[in-house]
Amino acid sequence: MTIDMSQFIGVFFDETAEHLASMEALLLQLDPTAPDDEALNAIFRAAHSIKGGAATFGFNDLAEVTHTLENLLDRLRKHELPLQQVMIEVFLQAGDVLRGMLDAHRGYGSADPAAIAGVSARLSELVAHPAGMVADSGKPHGAQATASGVTGHLHIAQGPECEIERLRQSIRVYGDILSDSPGNTSGEYRFHLCLQRPVQDLFDELEFVIAPERLQWLPEAVAIAPRDGLADPDDGYGFFTEVSKTQPVVADDGEAFGFFVPLPPSVHQEQAAGDGYGFFTPIASPAPAAELAPAVSPPPAPEPAVRALAGKAGAAKTPQESSIRVGVEKVDQLLNLVGELVITQSMLAQNASHLDPAQHDLLISGVQQLERNTRELQEAVMSIRMMPISAVFSRFPRLIHDLAGKLDKQVELRLLGEQTELDKGFIEKLADPLTHLVRNSLDHGIEAPEIRRAKGKPEVGTLTLKAFHQGGSIVIEVRDDGAGLNRERILAKARERGMAVSESMPDAEVWQLIFEAGFSTAATVTDVSGRGVGMDVVRRNIQSMGGRIDIESMLDVGSTISIRLPLTLAILDGMSVQVGDEIYIVPLSFIVESLQPSADVVKTVTGQGRVINVRGDYLPVIALHDVFNIPSRLSTYQQGLMIILEADGQQVALFVDDLLGQHQVVVKNLETNYRKVAGVAGATIMGDGRVAFILDVSALVRLAQKPSQAVAFAQPA
Amino acid sequence: MEQIHDGVNQELLVFTLGAEEYGIDILKVQEIRGYDAVTAIANAPSFIKGVINLRGNIVPIVDLRIKFQLGNVTYDQFTVVIILSLVGRTVGVVVDGVSDVVTLEQEQIRPAPEFGAVLDTSFMRGLGTLDERMIILLDIEKLMTSSEMALFEEMAA
Known part of the structure; x- marks a missing residue:
């Protein structure tokens, strides 16, 4: 095969990273006391695919570690070994090591040889001493099936030449080569083998170098082989082994390889097997569908077999999304171009609106068409950038797992709204702040089990990560049922640091203090958190995304930290309003309604604060010209308009001179070249x-909650 | 003062504010353009005129005439805006006029004396002499990023 592999390496890296991620996710879900067969199979497949890819591309170090990992996984999924918590830990470590190696191959950093050696050693140890573990668990079945040697002939049919020495090496892992000889035609080989492990495993291995249809296994000492199976007839799991010993080989075992269609088993061999022992029922035709691949069903144990098949079928049907990988910068460029297009389009629309519709009807309908197309194009491009937040959330199960172990706490992580979509730019920037918040919650929030018990709470703390849309924003909550923030401690700390605080400060303001730089109330500094670096950075990060961060907390009940972000950075629907000579854009998502105030609906409260009566509700009035200190052209409220806005669950009335129209606007960051302007x-x-x-x-709206400073207009007489 | 002692002669863009001539490092100048309508920024100091759209970028405009209380503050077709590129940001400054580009030798530059003035002398890199002219060498980057200008947030001092 002389295909240039280099072009596929990038894909291999990406795929391997994905396999590692899915492996990790599955491992974390795995319950050591009752492992899910399907999950074990999926983990095995992931490891198997990594190994296959790594071997193909010549990353032998990757392949070696994965190989050991795969061996262990294979025995687990065949129930030859019981799953233990320690194995999950080792698997997770192996995943990390593999990721390190992968990064090293990609050219970022270098792999840690000590870690690789350590993990390899631990994996080998687990492989090498399964007997003790099996005995411990009291489940000795299945182990014997592989213990006895099976002799037979492996026949590799004519085909492309392969490296015989490498082949021998691969085979030796599975058993002893008694003799081997090349066949008459090119690429043909015969091996006389004494296998220590199921032949199926050997085939799985060889499939990487030889098409499975070229492989044929002719068992020799069949007389002893099936005894194992018969000795343990109620154990359906042994059946893979039995099949491989007596069945002419159908290499496809129904796993990840959809590439090769299994050859019809040789009728002669099938007959031999069937007649000889009456053990297997031959089937008429080889099953083309992958999930039916174990082409025999052992009568002694139909139920487990069916279950296994069902599991495989389910796994095989995981949806194959067709997708292409595109560089982010290309998408961003597209988005910028669309942004410019939107500006040009609105300019055209504005100019066309002055034209006489009768004379320029074609032009005007064209402009309208353009507007529709632009909007659709823009939505389509925006959707490219949208990603489910699970991309960020997915890292937390592992983080919690590790941290909880390190801190000796018991934590259950609940993820809600993982499919909530937000801009990819946010996804990347959210990872660090969220990680920080989660670590904080775990370290300072959730108490140790004994303290929790003393407080009458369940020993297992709950940490909830929740994402949802609210209006034009996306809200991400980190909620724990831990100790909550300690108001006294925060105030004491603030005084110690010389901040201006008072006992009468509302809770919300006290909580905001923890975002000050260098502020930490942690009694002890741990290696997890407590150094007081971070919360200020978290807030700055969130604010730089145009978001806000709020805390709700109650002592001994828990805390909720919510991050509120705009849906997207790039484009928003807005209403343009006029105040004096200036034009401002009000994001449409905040607007409830607009109305023209009549003479008597605006009242003052204690002579200062102004409210407007909207259908029985009194809403605070914010006069925009007041806030921004610009001269209004109006002298009374009746001449202008009130826009009712809703934000953070509160409604206010914004007084402006006039409404101009609705636009789609491209959001430009003011802070690129200037600084933040209050209210903008x-x-x-x-x-x-x-x-x-x-x-x-x-x-x-927050401004409206503070006492108003000036009177907008004299009350109309 | 640091940059001036690098030993290399510098090209300076000279602009006028009233009767005074100021020189800034020409490498900081991105372009020179006329004064367009600006969008005023609410509650900003009076010398920050507002922002303009510079080919899709939002660029703040500072009127140095107001800041230094020099020259006649009028805006017409002859009003000049120097667009500066400073520490990765773009800022426009309004001046009375741009006169020329000069190269000053090291010996033509004298340190600025300490005196109480509107302009903090720490923003001056010295006084340059060219024939009969005195050119005030401004450290425009230091000036623009100073907290006094209130242009940027939390700039590294």
Whole structure:
């Protein structure tokens, strides 16, 4: 095979990384007391695929570690060994080592040889001393099936030449080569073998170098072989072994290889097997479908076999999403171009709106068509960037697993809303802040089991990560049922650090103190957290994404930290409003309604704060010209408009001079070249090329919660 | 003062504010353009005129005439904006006019004397002499990133 492999290496790296990730996820779900067959099979398949790929591309170090891993997994999934917690730990470590090696091959960093050796040694140890473990668990069945040697002839049919020495090496892992000789035609070989392990395993191994249809196994000392199976007839799991010993080989065992269609088993051999022992029922035709591949069903144990098959069938049907991998920068470029297109389109639309519809009907309908197409194009491009948040969440089961072990705490992690989609840019930037919050919750929030018991809480703490959409934002919550924040301790610490605090501060303001740089109330600094670096960085990261971070906490009940992010960075639907000579954009998602106030609906409260009566509800009034200190062209409320905005569950009325229209605007970051402006979330470029600011509605609503400073207008007489 | 002692002669862009001539490192200048309509920033100091759309980028505009209380603050077709590229950011400054580009030798530059002025002398790299002209050498980067200008947030000092 003289295919240039280099072009596939990138794909191999990506796939291997995916396999490792799925392996890790499955391992963490695995219950050592009652392992799920399907999960074990899936883990095995992942390891198997990594090994196959690594061997193909010549990454022998990867292949070696995976090989040992695979051996152990294989015996686990065949129930030759009981699963133990220690194995899961070793598997997880092996996964880390493999990831390190993969990164090294990719050219990032270098693999740690000590870690590789350590993990390999532990894996080999687990492989080498299974007997003791089997005895311990009181489940000796199945182990004998592989213990006795089976002699037979392995026949490799004519085909492309392969390295005979490598072949021998591979075979020796599975048994002793009594003799071997090349056949008459090219690529043909005969081996006389005494196998110590199931022939199926040998075939799995050889499939990487030789097409399975070229392989044929002719058992020799059949007289002793089936005894194993008969001695243990109620054990359906031994049946793979039996099949391989007596059955002419159908190499496809129904696993990850869809590449090769199994050859019809030789009728003669099948007959021999069937007649000789009356043990197997020959079937008429080889099963083409992968899930039916174990082409015989052993009568003594139909039920477990059926179960195993069902498991395989389910696994084989995992949806194959067709996708292409595209560089992020290409998507970003596309998004930028669409952004510019949106600006041009709105400019055209604005100009076309001045034209006489009767004279320019074609142009105007064209512009309308363009608007529709632009919007659809934009949505399509945006959706490319959207990813489910599970991309971030997926790292936490492992993190919790490790941390809980290190801290001697018991924690159950609940993930909710994993499919909530958000901008890919956020996904990457969210990982660090969220990790920090989770670590904090685990370290400072959730108490040790004995303390929890003393407090009358369940020993196992619960940490919930939840993502959901709310209005135009996405909210991510990190909730724990731990100790909660200690108000007294925070205030004491703040005073110690010379901050201006008072006992009467509302809780929400006290909690915000923990975001100050260098603030940590942890009694002891652990290697997990407590150094007080971080929360300020977390807040800065979230704010740089245009988001907000809030804390709710109750002592001994728990804390909830919620991160609120805009749905996307790039484009938003907005309403342009006029105040004086300035134009501002109000994000549409915050607007409830707009209305023209009548003379008597705006009232003052204690002579300062102004409220408006909207259908019986009094809403605070924010006059935009007041907030931004710009001269309004109006002298009374009746001349302008009230826009009812809702943010953070509160409604306010925003007073503006006029509504201009609805636009799609490309959000530009004001902080790229300037600094943050209070009340302004960003800027955009209007159709005429001028800059308009996008209002930060949440900030305006918060403003309304503070006492108002000035009177907007004298009350109309 | 550091950069000036690098030994290499520097090309300076000279602009005028009222009767005074100021020189800035020409490598910091991205372009020179006319004054467009700006979008005012709410609650900003008076010398920050607002922001403009510079080919899709939002760029703040500072009027140095207001900041230094020099020159006539009028905006017409002759008003000049120097677009500067500083520490990865883009800022525009409004000046009375751009006169020329000069190269000053090391010996033509004298340290700025300490005196109480509107302009903190720490933003001056010295005073340059060219024939009869005195050119005030500005460390424009230091000036623009100073907290006094309130242009950027938490800039590294």
